Amino acid sequence: MSHPDASSLIVERVSVQYPGHTGHDAALRDVSLQINSGELVVALGPSGCGKTTLLNLIAGFLRPSQGRVLFEGQPVDGPAASRGVVFQDNALLPWLNVIDNVALGLKLQGVPAAERQARALAVLKEVDLDGFASHRIWQLSGGMRQRVGLARALAANPQLLLMDEPFAALDAFTREQMQELVLKLWQQTGKRILLITHDIEEAVFLASELILMSPRPGRIVSRIALDFSRRYIAGESARAIKSDPAFIATREHVLAQVFAQRGREFA
Ligand SMILES: Nc1ncnc2c1ncn2[C@@H]1O[C@H](COP(=O)(O)OP(=O)(O)OP(=O)(O)O)[C@@H](O)[C@H]1O
Numbered sequence: 463m464s465h466p467d468a469s470s471l472i473v474e475r476v477s478v479q480y481p482g483h484t485g486h487d488a489a490l491r492d493v494s495l496q497i498n499s500g501e502l503v504v505a506l507g508p509s510g511c512g513k514t515t516l517l518n519l520i521a522g523f524l525r526p527s528q529g530r531v532l533f534e535g536q537p538v539d540g541p542a543a544s545r546g547v548v549f550q551d552n553a554l555l556p557w558l559n560v561i562d563n564v565a566l567g568l569k570l571q572g573v574p575a576a577e578r579q580a581r582a583l584a585v586l587k588e589v590d591l592d593g594f595a596s597h598r599i600w601q602l603s604g605g606m607r608q609r610v611g612l613a614r615a616l617a618a619n620p621q622l623l624l625m626d627e628p629f630a631a632l633d634a635f636t637r638e639q640m641q642e643l644v645l646k647l648w649q650q651t652g653k654r655i656l657l658i659t660h661d662i663e664e665a666v667f668l669a670s671e672l673i674l675m676s677p678r679p680g681r682i683v684s685r686i687a688l689d690f691s692r693r694y695i696a697g698e699s700a701r702a703i704k705s706d707p708a709f710i711a712t713r714e715h716v717l718a719q720v721f722a723q724r725g726r727e728f729a
Pocket residue numbers: 480481488489507508509510511512513514515516660680
């Protein structure tokens with residue numbers, strides 16, 4: 463692990479055991495992780511390896527059975543605006559229009575109407591949705607809805623953005639567009655990001671640090687530092703990167719590790 467800065471997110475030897483489970487099949491066992499500023503950490507692993515449990519711990523929706531989670535030097539003991547969450551199903555309110563969905567969290571925080579309007583419009587622009595503020599949610603495509611979910615999380619100006627399989631329901635083309643949007647936002651806002659996925663290519667493309675997880679018990683089995691996302695930010699195209707032999711070799715290496723885990727699981 464690299465050295466933490468004062469604003470790091472630190473997960474320290476955390477275990478989570480849901481009722482009815484033993485240590486052997488704990489959702490998480492002895493997991494440690496750190497997200498420093500400027501990092502885009504991707505957690506990759508098969509269903510049931512504890513990815514959502516890990517994200518829920520960091521979001522403050524869940525408490526560990528053992529270990530602790532610290533953010534900016536303080537224990538995480540509940541949700542906070544500084545840790546924004548983008549959900550897989552985007553969790554938008556269909557009876558509100560786009561801008562009211564984006565501004566909802568600000569309204570709950572008591573931000574005055576004119577300011578929340580201005581901030582919501584600014585983040586809609588960041589996610590390339592200017593012009594859609596008055597649209598109803600049902601008028602939007604799946605990719606646009608995910609952009610609204612992303613804008614809503616960004617509106618509160620979180621220091622850490624937590625994304626739970628945000629593109630799982632999208633078609634391949636829209637998914638690639640959203641990956642590029644995440645990298646653009648990562649570059650422009652400098653926010654640290656934790657994204658969870660079970661898509662190997664997505665993980666290898668986006669991660670500055672990739673953590674590979676394995677189930678029963680949920681744990682981190684390997685960590686790999688990667689630079690494909692920084693190459694994208696430096697100006698190389700996504701297509702050029704994803705067809706580069708170095709990218710393909712890394713993807714195959716990660717795939718082999720995932721299959722090795724599964725072989726062990728079913729042996
Ligand atoms: N509320 C709960 N009560 C009991 N067991 C749970 C609960 N939530 C998750 N689990 C179990 O904990 C383990 C880890 O689940 P988790 O959802 O964190 O994994 P995941 O990697 O996100 O899976 P997926 O990719 O399918 O979403 C699984 O065995 C799951 O069945």
